Amino acid sequence: MSTPANAPAIPHNANRSGFGPLLAAEIIKLKRSSVWVVAVMLPLLAVITGTANFMINRESFEGWISLSSQITLFYSMMFCSLGIALLASTVWRVEHRGTSWNAMRTTPHSPTAVALAKTLVILVPVLAMQVVLLALTWLAGAIVAGLGPAIPIAFVASTLLATLGALPLVALQSLLSMLMRSFAAPVALAFVGCVIAFGLMLRQSIVSYAVPQGILNRTLMLGSSALDYAGDLTLSSFLPIMVAITVTGAVLWGLLALVSRRTGGAR
Numbered sequence: 001m002s003t004p005a006n007a008p009a010i011p012h013n014a015n016r017s018g019f020g021p022l023l024a025a026e027i028i029k030l031k032r033s034s035v036w037v038v039a040v041m042l043p044l045l046a047v048i049t050g051t052a053n054f055m056i057n058r059e060s061f062e063g064w065i066s067l068s069s070q071i072t073l074f075y076s077m078m079f080c081s082l083g084i085a086l087l088a089s090t091v092w093r094v095e096h097r098g099t100s101w102n103a104m105r106t107t108p109h110s111p112t113a114v115a116l117a118k119t120l121v122i123l124v125p126v127l128a129m130q131v132v133l134l135a136l137t138w139l140a141g142a143i144v145a146g147l148g149p150a151i152p153i154a155f156v157a158s159t160l161l162a163t164l165g166a167l168p169l170v171a172l173q174s175l176l177s178m179l180m181r182s183f184a185a186p187v188a189l190a191f192v193g194c195v196i197a198f199g200l201m202l203r204q205s206i207v208s209y210a211v212p213q214g215i216l217n218r219t220l221m222l223g224s225s226a227l228d229y230a231g232d233l234t235l236s237s238f239l240p241i242m243v244a245i246t247v248t249g250a251v252l253w254g255l256l257a258l259v260s261r262r263t264g265g266a267r
Contacts, residue, residue: 019113019117022109022113022114022117023117023120023121025117026091026117026118026120026121027121027124029091029094029121030091030121030124030125033090033091033094034090035087035090035091035125036125036128038083038086038087038090038125038129039083039087039125039126039128039129039132040132042079042080042082042083042086042129043075043079043083043129043130043132043133043136044132044136045074045079046071046074046075046079046080046133047071047133047136047137047140049071049074050067050070050071050072050073050074050075050140051067051070051071051140051144051145053070053074054066054067054070054071054145055144055145058145063147064141064147064148064150064151064152064155065152065225066225067137067140067141067145067147068137068141068151068152068155068224069155069224069225069226070226071133071137071140072155072158072159072220072221072224072226073221073224073226073227075133075220076216076217076220076221077194077198077217078191078194080129080162080166080216080220081169081190081191081193081194081197081212081213081216081217082187082190082191082194083126083129084122084126084166084169084170084173084190084216085173085186085187085189085190085191086187087122087125087126087173088119088122088170088173088174088176088177088186089173089177089183089184089186089187090183091118091121091122091174091177092118092174092177092178093177093183095118096181110261111260111261111263112257112260112261114260115174115178115256115257115260116253116256116257116260118174118178119170119171119174119253119256122170122173122174123163123166123167123170126163126166126170127163130159130160130162130163133159134151134155134156134159134160137151137155138151152223154222154223154232154233155223155224157222157223157233158219158220158221158222158223158224158233159220161219161222161238162216162219162220164219164245165215165216165218165219165220165241165245166216166219167245167249167253168212168215168216168244168245168248168249168251168252169190169212169213169215169216171212171249171252171253171255171256172212172252173186173190174256175252175255175256175259176189178256178259178260179259179263190213193211193212193213194213196211196213197211197212197213197214197217198213198217200214201214201217201218201227202227209240209241209243209244209248210244210248212248212252215241215244215245215248218241218244219238219241219245222237222238222241
């Protein structure tokens with residue numbers, strides 16, 4: 001049977017599902033994974049380490065600012081970045097271990113869309129990590145250290161801003177976890193990045209603004225009294241960090257999209 005000449009043309013991608021359902025499917029996978037263990041354990045380790053250091057040297061510290069700064073010091077140096085690396089490896093592990101990625105390739109969704117969806121959902125447990133850190137720090141200060149309920153507002157703000165500061169690192173770790181079947185290798189590389197970033201920041205090198213771990217560290221340390229390079233939580237202090245987040249984030253998220261399109265995603 002011939003098609004009428006005036007019949008409307010069917011778009012080539014009319015049967016393609018939207019990005020929303022793909023994102024929803026990744027969120028469902030997230031609920032069934034062990035990312036929530038990571039989102040609790042890494043902040044817990046930072047709070048335990050920072051609180052122990054505060055209690056041991058309490059005569060040298062002063063109240064909430066010192067406690068929150070000690071916790072932030074350990075969290076920003078290592079625990080937060082490693083937590084993000086573990087989250088990315090966990091999210092991608094199901095694709096490497098099973099056949100879900102191969103099955104996904106038979107759907108209308110492009111590898112780029114799948115990679116971006118998987119990377120975006122990592123931000124959910126990243127935000128959860130920050131909320132857990134705030135809650136545990138408040139418990140440590142109010143109950144363990146007996147400092148009262150007045151947690152510093154600057155600490156709350158910089159901790160929540162860390163979700164924004166984590167954008168470049170989330171993209172980088174998702175890219176590494178997509179390309180590497182090993183669960184541990186991307187985490188090990190994240191640790192190397194932590195060491196490099198911390199060294200650059202101690203030297204107050206501007207290069208730290210180009211290292212994802214350094215950007216996250218600088219965001220978390222805003223308003224902290226633990227180290228000299230930590231700036232106040234002001235617009236002038238946050239503006240260079242925001243520029244670094246935008247530029248480095250655009251490069252890494254763009255690289256993630258490009259590599260996933262050219263390689264077909266997980267291997």
